[in-house]
Amino acid sequence: MTCDDARDLLEAYHDGELGAEDCARVEAHLQGCAACARELASLRALSDRVRGLGRQPVPDGLATRITSLVAQSAPVPTNQRPWARMAASHLAAALLGAGAVALVASATLRDPAPMNDLVTAHVRGLALEDFGSVRSGNPHAIKPWFAGKLAFSPRVSDLADDGFPLLSGRVDYVAGKPAAALIYGRRQHRITVFIAPAGSTAAAVNGQLQGYNVESWQADGLRYEAVSDLNRDELTNFAALLRTR
Amino acid sequence: MGRREEFERKVLPLLPAAYNLARWITRHPQDAEDAVQDALLRAFRAFDGFHGDDPKPWLLMIVRNACRTAFRRGERWRNVIPLDLAFRGPAAASEADNSPPPDSRLDAPRIHAAIERLPDGLRETLILREIEELSYTEIATVTEVPIGTVMSRLSRARARLREALDENAAPTREAER
Known part of the structure; x- marks a missing residue:
């Protein structure tokens, strides 16, 4: 050789x-x-x-967070991959657009339907990012866009300085009522904030569903609901920042 | 045993490997954490479709894809930034680059920094081989390239690393390219 x-x-x-x-x-x-x-x-x-060098150490809390997310999530049968669910939500959105679907609002407190609606609307919005929405990093461009599309005027604030840039806005239907939806970014996560006149949806729905966190509050006669796959602490922080604006 | 118990027993213990790979691919602790969380949930949802003996290459492939998806999403999102940057000035653009400078007195930080500077394909191949001790076939599965590509990437990664770590070393054939 x-x-x-x-x-x-x-x-x-x-x-x-x-x-x-x-x-x-x-x-x-x-x-x-x-x-x-x-x-x-x-x-x-x-x-x-x-x-x-060894491995870079796993940050504290990550294992616990993943275990609890897994515990809340059910395995999806192999024939129901994310794209199939996305297609389903496209269909749902198309039907919504045609006004053919009336979502039934539930007013009872412990009923999971409103949270389900919030998470579904959040995911649907991300699946249809460029569909019927206004994209801009500038709140002054987004706010007027809502005029004439909603019977109320949502407060539109940018939180880019705090690491939550405002990305886009759209009109959505949550629990059967029109709501302003504002999309904020956090790294590669998205946060949807649904804003509707208070009283049009059920009361507090803070919690977690299918790995998504929900934070809600009311201010100036409007109801705010933030939905994201972001971790609970950062979403709470985000909600606190938005409330002070 | 339920699927969740099986997942927790077979896949969750691979978290250190998953995080390590994500960390080397993204070169950013928070991005790595997000990608791993995303990947483990994807893996759990797809776990019914996994029937192999060793879930490690399978999981690492999902982790790698999650990192790349995150990067593409980040890219798309970065396209929106410039207006915003115009507002905050150019200083904001370099915010992400806050990795500490390598300490030349110590070996590990030098090696770490040299690996970080390798191109993406060479870096992930080197980590999968040296740290995760995957076989060529497994690396080919994870990185979705032919075995020949794995071998040439590994060879180039080592040649570059030797060059970077030891300027006095005789150049290898690979390094002469």
Whole structure:
């Protein structure tokens, strides 16, 4: 075996990927070739140094958060992949647009329907990002867009300075009533804030559903409901910031 | 045993491997955390479709895709930023780049920094081989490329790393390219 042949096989040899026959040939060559033996030693030294780094440690709380998200989530049968659910929500949105569906609002407190509606509307909005919405980082462009589309005037604030930039807005239907939907970003997460006149939806629906967190509050006769897959602490922080605006 | 118990027993213990890979791909702690959370939930929802013996390559493939999806979403979102940046000035643009400078007196930070500077494809291949100790076949599965590509990436990653770590080392054939 020549040095060139040996070098071609040396990394695979080092990685334990060679068959017995090739292993024996490489080892025979290494016996008599100091240069190739040095090359192998150098490969081993490099691997040892990289391995010495170990893994980067998992942040505190991540394991707990994932365990609890998994506990709340049911495995989806393999024929119901996210795209299938997205298609279903496209259909639902199309029907909504045609006014063919009347969502039944539930006024009872512990009924999960309103939270379901919020999460569904949030996911639907993300699936249809450019559908019937206004996209701008500028609240002064979004606010007038709602005029004439809603019977109330939602307060539109940007929280970009606090790391929650306003991305877009749209009109949605939650629990059968029109609501302004504002989309904020947080890293790659999206937060939808639904705003509707107070009293048009059921009372407090703070909580968690299918891995989504919901925070709600009322101010100036309007009801605010924030929905996101963002963790609870950051969503609470976001809600607190928005309330002070 | 229920599917959730099986998932918790077989897949959740792989969290350190999942986070480590995500951390090296995204090079950002919070992005890695978000991607891993997303990936584990996706994995759980898809767990009924997993029938292999070793879930590690399967999970790491989902993690890698979650990191890339997050990056693409981030890209799309970054397209919206410039108006905003015009407001806040150019200083805001460099906010993300806050990694500490490598300490030349210590070996580990030097190696860490050198790996971080490798191109994406070389970096993930090196980590999957050296830290996660996956076989060439498993790396090919995770990174969705042929085995030949895995071998050449690994070889190039090592050559570049040796070059970066030891300027006096004799250049290897790969490094001469």
